[in-house]
Amino acid sequence: MTTVAESIPLSSSSAFDVTAFVEREAPAVLDYFGRRVAHADAADLLGETLVVVWRKAGSIPTDETRARMWLYGVARRVLSGHRRSASRRTALAERLRLELEIDRPEPDDALRDAVRGHIAALPELDREIIGLVYWEGFTLVEVAGILGMRAATVRSRHARAREKLRAALE
């Protein structure tokens, strides 16, 4: 069976700049949260994630791909904590929260809304796989790394979920 470690090249750079990496990826992590919870809550979650990231900065892989997987793994754990303890708030993210509370209506698109509706109806794990692949742009092997699962398991779940969505949208 192919494992994540076997599938992703272990190229690394001694010049890997953690600060630049976090600054570059933070907006995308905000988008990750914004697609899964209320926009205002996404600010708190990003704040919590960044605190963890800096605290564990020494653990960040020096390979760009692995670093992104590590970062989204942290984000996913923070999101999991948020779902069971939504009352935890952060003062640090308050300004961003206020910015995100501005309503941003999207143009009407019945097909897009239907697709999102079918994705939302998937089991949580399948929904996350679909989101990470199609919305966040990760490969299936990378998704396996983020979720801490075997690549083969993610591949089969992705195939099943994709087929289910295809059938629903026909």
Added chain:
Amino acid sequence: MHNIDELLSSSAPARISDEPAVRARVSSLVSATKRKPRNRWALIGIPVAAAGVLALTAGALVVNTITSDVTVPLTITTTDGSVVSCSADLAAGAENLFDEIALTEFVRNHDWSNLGQRAYTRALASDEAPEIAWIQALDIEVSEQIPNGLFGMGIAWTSVSENCEW
């Protein structure tokens, strides 16, 4: 007829980070959170009147910085009678220094025996996929052991990393 992959990709909700004002706030948040470790050590500059508290704080800080995580052995007897042995690394932290110290001390000193079996039992009752149910159950079992009062008012978090093979 639409291509399913194109349909799924194009269904992504708009990026809220595309707006310059949001990006500026994100950048500020990145900097603000990164400054946090330096702020901790700035406590050394507190006046002598706080020396008693400082001594306690400094001692706890050293311990906290070096061994904030604890590794808990897990032993789980599954429904088919097999035994799974593995371990979990636990950590907890907080934005506020004193909350952080209290949380870390609690996690280090708490009796985590039977954690794995409790999480396994909780996972069995979950509707989620097994892999997710296990991770969520472990997270919940850890966080539920921590008294709410220890989380304080600011950022607080727990982290669980396990290596169990099922």
